[in-house]
Amino acid sequence: MKKIRIVCIFVILGTFTFSCKKNFLDKAPGVDVTENTIFSSPTQLETYIASMYRHGIHHGFCTDDKSLTESISLDISAGATDEGEYAVAWLTSQYWNSASITASDIVNLEDYRFYLRWTAIRICNIMMERIGEVPGLQESYREQVIAEAKFVRALNYFEMLKRYGGVPIVNKRFQLSEELKISRNTIEECVNFIVNDCTEAAGALPPTYPSTMRGRVTKGAALMLKSKALLYAASPLFNTATPYMPLGENNKLICYGNYDANRWKLAADAAKAVLDWAPSGNCKLIDDKGVDVNYKYEWSTNDNEEIILANKSFGTRYPWDIPWAVMKPNTIANPGWGGLQATFNLVRKYEKKDGTPQTWNANGGNDLFKKYDELDPRFKQTIAYHNSYWNVETPVFNCIGNSIGHWMHKLIPSDLHNGAAQIPSWQLFRLAEAYLNYAEALNEAEGPVDAAYDAVNKIRRRSGMPDLPKGLSKDDFRKRVHNERDIELAFEDHRFWDIRRWKIAEEDGVMKGNFWGLKLATIPASSEIHYEPYIFEVRSFLPKMYLHPFILWEVNKGYLVQNPGW
Known part of the structure; x- marks a missing residue:
């Protein structure tokens, strides 16, 4: 199998590239910040945790955060789908709409965080390797931070999985003296890696945090990421014996190589776990503002009860x-x-x-x-x-x-x-998506059973819409759930990937x-x-x-x- 050379020079240098903004590491005059400095005290560790979030928690929405990279994403993915059309011709979406995007410009036109993801993954691996050296750190907090690192690592792998298929799995910190030619892993290996990180993270993360710590990942966030990864794994692009285009002996880099209906069952179970967690995480659908307001309140009000995880790095x-x-x-x-x-x-x-x-x-x-x-x-x-x-x-x-x-x-x-x-409300996960994930996966696994109806109907009722009609076939229920995602999740960076x-x-x-x-x-x-x-x-x-x-x-x-x- 051919190999990929991980661009470690970007990753190594990026590990100690911090913002000068409040809450991130400011280098004092005459003080050299090294790894040993970072892991010398709980206070120094917090700066590294902040950097892990800054590099690793992101969304598909546009941003001009050039303190981490010279590339910027100016438009959202909706403009490359049936959701929208930008009023100017020079934005990224137009390259997708004309099928003129190339392998030379993909980084600047969509995946401008490609190198940052490897930086984030390296930060996570170093965190897990060295956090035990921090003096005076409570064991419970050490386990929590390791869980946060596993989540961030899994999130960055998921973002690459949905874009590229199988990518190299790097689960340790590399030195320049080591062999850096790492093979792409298969779809199955990448999904299993993400799911394992999420499962372990969920076991050590708290269900909720005080309001002063919003933005840190909870158990619900880890369960939600696991749900999304398994939903994508079960979907037709990957869950098939025949890839969308042949890649010869490397087909398993872009699909499983077989269809397995149980993948939908795993996705349904994972989504149900999010719904079961929600009460303990003080998370619920916004349904008490009125049918003409509930929906807008959710997307326009920061830190509302429906949000599972949001990017809090922007003022x-x-x-x-x-x-x-x-x-x-x-x-x-x-x-x-x-x-x-x-x-x-x-x-x-x-x-x-x-x-x-x-x-x-x-x-x-x-x-x-x-x-x-x-x-x-x-x-x-x-x-x-x-x-x-x-x-x-x-x-x-x-x-x-x-x-x-x-x-x-x-x-x-x-x-x-x-x-x-x-302040932009950059939501990564919200509870309504978990209901829709559950309805879609359960229908594919078992058909339109009552629990699948109940999940999608909760979303409809809070906006004053009637329940879906009973007696739908599996195919008809699928169409209705797909349409419900199109409406409920419109402009939230879902449609491009769902398509x-x-x-x-x-x-x-x-x-x-x-x-x-x-x-x-x-x-x-x-x-x-x-x-x-x-x-x-x-x-x-x-x-x-x-x-x-x-x-x-x-x-x-x-x-x-x-x-x-x-």
Whole structure:
């Protein structure tokens, strides 16, 4: 088998690259910080724990955190899916939409944290190796920190698994004098490694922390990551005898090499474990604010009870700062750099409040506001539509003549406006996802049993939507749960990965084919709006894009098996 050379020079140097911001290590004048310094006292250890989180806890949302890397991610993955379309042509999403992304630019265009992940993994391995040397450290806290390190290591491996398939497993700190040519491990080996780290971490992590320690991983976070890893492992991209493209003798680097229905059972059990943990972690669905508010409250209110884990490394950001500058529409006060438009492909997925499909006239109609009022309440809590409220600066949002008909409002607080900075709510895990993971996996393992219905219906009820109809077939239930994920998790960096793990990217209007918007026009002497569906773009998707390419200059070193087609 071919080999991969781990870029240890980046990892070794990166281990002691800390931010100068508060809560991270500031080097005192004339003091050299070494590993021995870090593990010389509990106080010094805390700086290393902070660095482990800073390097290792992240999300797919955009950030301008250039203190760790010169590369930045400016847009969210929604713009490369049927969720959205960026209003400018130069953002990363457009490379996916035109199928022009290459192995030379993958790091700068999507996976800008590739090298940082290896830094994070090395920090975790050093932590586990040397924490026993810290004097005066309570044994229970030592075990907790080891568990946190295992979680962070597992998270970084999961982020690579879903992008690349099998990657090299590094479970110890390497020295430059050691053999650094490490083979890619198989999908099965990587999944088992992630699951084992999560299982061990969950056994030593507390169910919750005091409010002053928000952002540190809990038992629930470890269980949630295990749930996600097993869900991806059970999904069609990996759980198959035939990979999406052949890789010869290396097929097991990109799939299991067989289909096993029990993988869905394991995923269901793991998701159920998250739901069982939730009460002890003071975690619950937000369902007490009203059906027209519950959903927005969850995504717009930091530190709410539904959040299992959030990235807490970012402070307040003004409207002209990243991430808001990239997300905000260029049509409002304090315009952004383009903004993310919501496609009609997404809007059509919203059911009516009675649970039936909304009917949209293919030739257009004169009842747009009526149709909006009939939709699932989550529509108005997610999408900026014509005449909707944006904020105090733009109380009436205009979509006529300047967009494809809709814009993303979710993720952008209404309280964000000129002079009013807000803290991004960068959520990695929330409880609603665990319910959806459970419903999907249980249906695949056992069919649409009552417990699967109950899980998805809890999500629907809190937004005022009726239960799914009884008697659905396994295939029909799958479609309904997939659609529920599309609505509930919209713009949260799920859709891009769900599309690939389900292997549906080549279906029309998903990541390929026709993408639709609405042309809007006023109607003389009427309070209604005329709408007309139209195709604003035809996108491309190549089968090789189901997994990322490894960076070209790493492949050219001769030790790395490139993913097929690249």
